[in-house]
Amino acid sequence: MLLCRCDPGWFGDQCQYAQEPSMTCSCAPSSICIRSFPSSICVCPLGRIGPRCYINFDPCQGSGPCLNGGRCIPNDERKHSSFAAKCLCPKDFWGEYCQYPLTKLIIYFHKQQSC
Incomplete structure (x- = not known):
């Protein structure tokens, strides 16, 4: 599975969708947010887990x-x-x-x- 990291304001498998101003990402600041429907996917950095990467894990x-x-x-x-x-x-x-x-x-x- 290939994941693209999109520029701000864009999302989708190949960054083909423009972000609506009302769309927000609820991932932790240190994670990568992949915007998709119906909800975003958070890719957590090392040391963080959980659906939104807010849980410390060591x-x-x-x-x-x-x-x-x-x-x-x-x-x-x-x-x-x-x-x-x-x-x-x-x-x-x-x-x-x-x-x-x-x-x-x-x-x-x-x-x-x-x-």
Whole structure:
């Protein structure tokens, strides 16, 4: 689906309709308003959700889903994804939430003493 961003005063799939002075867009100021009939469609920026983009959304708020010092990176919630965020794990952990410690194998060699 191709969406055009129209100049002020125009709307439609290809910006072919002139806006009536009485037509207003009720989308949040930071969103993109696509005028259509019977109502407008709002395309929300990252960090906003809802039909008019007025709801703040931060999956990384607070400690987020990441464990063991993992860094939370929000996904674009407009994409189909099972998780609202990804975790970048520190070098000693792995997993979707950095919940698993990396396995380490430590080998020591002892020098034998000769008589």
